[in-house]
Amino acid sequence: MNKSKFGALGVYTVLYLAFLYIPVLFIPLFSFNDSIYIAFPLKEFTLQHYVDMIERKPLINALYNSLQVGFSVSVISTIFGMLAAKTFTKYHIPGTKPLTAFISIPLVIPLIILGISLLTVLKYFDIKLSLFTVGAAHTVICIPFAMFVLISRLEGFDKSMEEAAQDLGETPWITFWRVTFPLAMPGIIASLLLCFTISFDEFILAFFLGSDQPTLPLYMWSQLRFPAKLPSVLALGSVIFLTSFAVVCFAEWVRRRGVQTQTGAAI
């Protein structure tokens, strides 16, 4: 692309990207700065905040909690998302549109509403708040994401493969395991990773439904009040950022590779 084509619009887009990046980039920048104050001028370079972060026991605990919740949520929401995606791509049932809309509600409902609603129910039935309650809430918001990722994958491949398997006398269950499942694999991996990142970063639901066993965002929230602990929170934020970025890129790579081999095989 040459400069003249780049134009005013290109310049604007670069400025807009700067607006999106600058505040976020200050997080890793100040995580290496040898001072507890988040201000210029920068002091010496240090890794001390990262050492502090690793040595903090509650933080490691919170990380472990978040991983537990994230793994469970990603598996369970992907199973539910798969059931829904399979229904909408295989059967043209009446009411597909309203039913899809119903499953998408968690995408647009303000999370505070979902949080206090679930809290009301849990309190009513005297269910104790725990990592399970946080996980259940995360599952609700992850299902539509899983469903849409899987629908786009399942729509992509040839239905004749499943029909062929059934014509050859396979039961629907065996057809699912031996044909549908391997074909949907890239979508399943993408869905698992996406749901994991959503759950891992989620704060509002965890805030209302969490217990004395905090997830990582809850732990960070509790630390923001103490200026002395800020730099190690920034260090933690930088690590999470890098990890999520790697996970998302990996998910996208898997999804695209799946699409490519699929079209390649078709040719």
Place this chain on the structure above:
Amino acid sequence: MTSQSLTSDQSVPSAPSTSSGGGIRGFFIRSENARGYALLAPTLILLFLAMVIPVVMLVARSFWTQSGMVQTADFSFVNYEMFFAKPIYWAVLKKSLYISGAVTIATLLLAYPAAYFVAFKVKKNKLIWLILITVPFWTSYLLRVFAWKLMLGYNGVVNSGLIGIGIIDEPLGFLLHNVNAVVLTLAHAWAAFAILPIYVSLEKIDKSLLEAAADLGEGPIRSFIRVTLPLSMPGVIAASLLVFIPTVGDYVTPKLVGGSGGIMIGNLVQNMFGRGNNWPMGSAIAVVMMITITLVVCVYLWLISQAKKRSS
């Protein structure tokens, strides 16, 4: 077709009730549907239990009353009367709508040109541009908001930076703890939810339509207004809803960067469920908020459908 008859044969014993009337074809269609619904049922049941029932119970609790620590489950409008009697609630709700409206407009205006650039001007490596745009959103939401507090604070990054360069001598006090800081932070935090839907709808536009407009002698600006903009409206509408609805109830951003002037309705709800410890009142505020959002969205969509009718 053979596959259908094979699989449907297997389901005959399990679904005898659906076989009455409608002929063989009708039976096949109905049993296919039945199996579709059966496959969808677990997801629907889960969402019913974990989303519909909770929201219904929230509405129910908004009619309870609380005095001191005791909640009574008698049906009463006391919380709603309170909501409309105290001007503070209305004022905060109105301000929340105003803030979210401003955020939505700002986010759309800022995002549209960037989405347009990637959709029409970038020929190679579109994916790289899209990834570049979405990367900042993989930091946690909490940290993205907090980053602005660090940026705009009295002893923050902007002030200390400007003093360091020598542009100002005293820190600027007006950067943080006001409505503008909330709008700015939210316009940053929700940018991806505007760019992506707009980009998708721009990308779908048939380029030959634009060429046709150019062939018919339309200038670039006129063809943008008469062809591109109307065709990208579905993306713009989706983006506006995706930004507006969740931001009305946000309480993290106002708490971190809003100060006392930037309080939003979500803060009142959170407070009632937290330190305020009046769940019925909190539920009532949340219900009024939900109804208001729904009304605003309905009016908005109605206005759009009217505008569409008039133009066609």
